[in-house]
Amino acid sequence: MDEVTLIRVAQHGDLDAFNTLVLAYQNIVYNTALRILGDNELAADASQEAFISAFRALNSYRGGSFRAWLLRTVTNACYDELRRKQRRPTTPLEPETEDGDEVETPRWLADPNASPEEKLEQAELEHAIQHCLENLPTDFRAVVVLADIQGLDYTEVAAVVKKPLGTIKSRLARARLRLRECLQSFRELLPESFRLEEERSL
Amino acid sequence: MTTPSFRDVELLSVSLDGQLSQAEKRRLESRIQLDPALAAALVDLRQARAILRRTPIRRPPRNFTLTPKMAGIRPPVPRLVPVFSWASAVAMLLFAFTLGTNLLGRLSFGAAAPLMASAPMTNEGSGFGGGPAATQPPATDNTQVIPTPETFVMTAPEATSSGETRLVAPPEAPAPKATPEPVNIWLYIWLGLAAVLIATALLIRRASVQAFRRKVGGKHNL
Numbered sequence: 001m002d003e004v005t006l007i008r009v010a011q012h013g014d015l016d017a018f019n020t021l022v023l024a025y026q027n028i029v030y031n032t033a034l035r036i037l038g039d040n041e042l043a044a045d046a047s048q049e050a051f052i053s054a055f056r057a058l059n060s061y062r063g064g065s066f067r068a069w070l071l072r073t074v075t076n077a078c079y080d081e082l083r084r085k086q087r088r089p090t091t092p093l094e095p096e097t098e099d100g101d102e103v104e105t106p107r108w109l110a111d112p113n114a115s116p117e118e119k120l121e122q123a124e125l126e127h128a129i130q131h132c133l134e135n136l137p138t139d140f141r142a143v144v145v146l147a148d149i150q151g152l153d154y155t156e157v158a159a160v161v162k163k164p165l166g167t168i169k170s171r172l173a174r175a176r177l178r179l180r181e182c183l184q185s186f187r188e189l190l191p192e193s194f195r196l197e198e199e200r201s202l
Numbered sequence: 203m204t205t206p207s208f209r210d211v212e213l214l215s216v217s218l219d220g221q222l223s224q225a226e227k228r229r230l231e232s233r234i235q236l237d238p239a240l241a242a243a244l245v246d247l248r249q250a251r252a253i254l255r256r257t258p259i260r261r262p263p264r265n266f267t268l269t270p271k272m273a274g275i276r277p278p279v280p281r282l283v284p285v286f287s288w289a290s291a292v293a294m295l296l297f298a299f300t301l302g303t304n305l306l307g308r309l310s311f312g313a314a315a316p317l318m319a320s321a322p323m324t325n326e327g328s329g330f331g332g333g334p335a336a337t338q339p340p341a342t343d344n345t346q347v348i349p350t351p352e353t354f355v356m357t358a359p360e361a362t363s364s365g366e367t368r369l370v371a372p373p374e375a376p377a378p379k380a381t382p383e384p385v386n387i388w389l390y391i392w393l394g395l396a397a398v399l400i401a402t403a404l405l406i407r408r409a410s411v412q413a414f415r416r417k418v419g420g421k422h423n424l
Contacts, residue, residue: 023267170212
């Protein structure tokens, strides 16, 4: 069954059809939540919430990009989670050792197929990106995650965050500038190719 | 080298995503060639975007597929279940009504007992609300001979040493037999009917839930 048919069948209450859509989109939904929230468990909770809300509100979907519609649900779930997080004491991004120290290169960041050097590089890059993303205002963060990490076009991003195209362009430019400044402080952590490119540009 | 304005940065950012018109793109490119600050800003933006695109994609820790419970899907209620439920409710109401009228009847009978004691009972009603007649023992059994001064007879003076005359009571009447009070049959009928209806409704519901679980449970690990 193609996506349109699955959506139509799911709109009539077929859970199997909806779960097929869940399996197709859970990666992008989870990774979007993870980059906006910066926390594994919160991202998983927000993703689950988003899929539950999506199933219940499926009849309000009136065509267009289903990915954008689903990402709007997860973005809203993330905003809710961030608001809740502001009212609660925060927990560190990194896991802690038994002594309460942060684990510098957490095992949960590792890709099992990568070499130790690659794993370290990936982990450091991810740490730097996540740190810089979290320094952005939430609205900027959502835009840059959707456009640059998830690869949505401007129209889709505008549909997700419900803002005009001009606002999306402006927020994306500001977010990229701020991220560039922030990432420069992690210069030694960036992949070698980026450092060389940077040196060439100087 | 001057710092580019935010408007220029925005144009550069949009051009990276190929969202400028051909005319805008040509204008910007000619400016970039003349202004090293613009060229540097473009490199910065391109690098930021390239780094973000290298953000590792993480596998979700679990599947987010929904179970019927999470989706709020409940087993359908068979049409007969509400019928049986309402019928059992009506039976329970009738049971309560019968019980109530029975109790009221007994209370009113208890209050009137001294009066009725002197009058023979002839009313023997048997409707399902007719408590007093049904629960009342036969009048003949209930009529006690209460010793009064008039019933005492002056017996012949016994030959006593003191020569006094004594009042002697007549021989006592036999004590009334303790007969069990008859219970209104309708109480049993309504209670039994309500129990049967409730049990039937529960059985139908259970069969429906089991059928629903067989249908969706295998797929969703219910």
